[in-house]
Amino acid sequence: MRQRWGASLIAVSALVAFAQQAHADAPNHLLQAVGDPDDLTLNATIRSRVETIDGQFRPADAHHDTFVSLRTDIFAEYHPDIFLIGAELRDARGYGERKNSSVSPSDVNALEPLQVYVGLSLPNMGSDGSRTQVKVGRFTLALGSERLIGSPDYSDSVNSYTGILEDWRAKSGDRVVLFWTMPSTRLPSTSEDLHDNDPHLDLASPNVQFFGADLTKTHVLKDVSVEAYLYGLAEARSTTHPNKGRHLLTYGARVFRAHTIKELDFEIEAARQSGHERATSAATDRNSLPVVAYLAHAELGYSFALPWRPRLSLHADLATGNDANKNHITRFDTLYGATRTDFGPAGLYGPLTRSNIRSLGLRLEVAPSNRVSVFVMARALQLDSLTDSFASTGVQDKMGRSGSYAGTQIEEQVRYWVIPRLIQADFGAALLMKGEFLRNAPNVADKYDTKYIFTSIQFNL
Structure with a gap:
């Protein structure tokens, strides 16, 4: 163990020295090393994060845990004239x-x-x-608010998709995206293989198909923009990777105004989900049920013309959960969305997702300098349905007798550029003060409040 940590310290010292030299020579030292060609994009990042959790909310997982992760990512795209050839390799390991x-x-x-x-x-x-990109192969995808299709930076691993993508962007900011894909199933999935960091290639299969369209129109009313989308998910039953056989159609719209000093900004998003799926992924479950579910998000903020550039914002979220009627499904499926922006850090934490939740939150953001940014946010948490499991906690009272108040979450994060554009450090924490539901539901294993802390450092090479 001492040798491992000693080697890690030597590696970090070497990376700091390399980054300092890169900062002195050029913004992209890797690209300069290959001659800085105009038709090549090349970058790499190395991030290490330490996180710890105490007072676990999940019924079956470790009440106290510490996790050290190392994520290495290198991306290259060769784009001579109108052609594109791209590749990205990511290595995410944990200890x-x-x-x-x-x-x-x-x-x-x-x-x-x-x-x-x-x-x-x-x-x-x-x-x-305007610029139109067409990609064929495996790629990542992030659209709109990323609530339904995201590529979150906080997670060490993200979704990839195999298929075809058309992405048209106008000079004004208007955008039209059309795609048909086979989402990858991330592997390995067993706790033993994850613990051993065993390499397994993610699996893309025609058994799962994800497709849709996303349109954004800017300056609809002065500086107000509108987005509309339609996403389809078709999932065939599989014996090797059990699933619910989801056939879902999700459509929605978003209206938003960007942050501007001394101006109110806002965002309103609503989506409806319909189709059919089974209640469980068990092979014996052959009863397909109709789905009708909803998502809503509203946000109102104001950026003050004061030192540290403070912004104060109010947030409201709703995602439906399954009601007591067993003849249909009303739990919203967040598809491939990211949760970090709205609901806090993932990793060992991550109790919140866009399923069976009602929430009101208040957020304060400040930037003491160009190198430092800070935010603090508090959220009150409730269940939408008393009989469904709350968000992604796995905690459930099928009789609905444990109340609707799940608790209050408080989170904060400080981000500091040690060397601008090259070395970035993050420090953050979250506190889940459990309410009556997370303390009294039948399968609760730990009644104590959940405390989570993380720190990370990232090198942009």
Whole structure:
């Protein structure tokens, strides 16, 4: 163990020295090393994070746990003239967690070819100054608010998709995205393989198909923008990777105004989900049920013309849960969305997701300098349905006798650029003060409040 930590310290010292030299020589030292060609994009990041949790909310996982993760990512894209050839390799490994840890494929994914694609980049298609990209192969995807399709930076591993993507962007900011894909199943998935950091290639299969369209129109009313989307998910039953056989259609819209000093900003998003799926992924469950579920988010903020550039914002969220009627499903499926922006850190933590939740939150953001940013946020948490499991905690009272108040979450994060654009440090914490539901539901294993702390350092090479 001492040798491992000693080697880690030597590696960190070497990276700091390398980054300092890179800062002195050029913004992108890697690209300069290969001659700085105009038709090549090349970058790499190395991030190490230490996180610890106490007072676990999940019924079956370790009550106390510590996890050390190391994520290495290198991305290259060769784009001569109108052609694109891109690849990204990510290596996400973890150490020190307990055998019954909550560590998942979102945290460990060793030696994964995250992106491998070819494509075209076509200028002035439809309007002057526009750019149309077409990609075929495996790629990552983030759309709109990322509540339904996201590529979160906090997670060490993210979703990839194999298929075809068309992404048109106008000079004004208007955007049209069309896609048909097979989402990857992240592997390994067993606790033993995750604990051993065993490399397993993520699996893309025609058994799961994800497709849709996303349109954004800017300046609809002065500086107000509108987004509309339609996403389809078709999932065939599988014996090797059990699933619920989801056939879902999710459609919605978002209206938003960007943050501006001395101006009110806002965001309103609503989505409806319909289709059919089974209640469980068990092979014996052959009864497909109709689905009708909803998502809503509203946010109102104001940026003050004061030192430290404070912004205060009020947030409201709703995602439906399953009601007591067993003949249909009303729990919203967040698809491939990211939760960090709205609901706090993931990793060992991550109790909140867009399923069976009602929440009101208040957030304060400040930036004491160009190198430092800080935010603090508090959220009151309730269940939408008393009989469904709350968000992603796995805590449930099928009789609905444990109340609707899940608790209050308080989180904070400080981000500091040790060397601008090259070395970034993050420090954060979250406190889940459990309410009556998270203390009294039948399968609660730990009644104490959940405390979570993390610190990370990232090198942009």
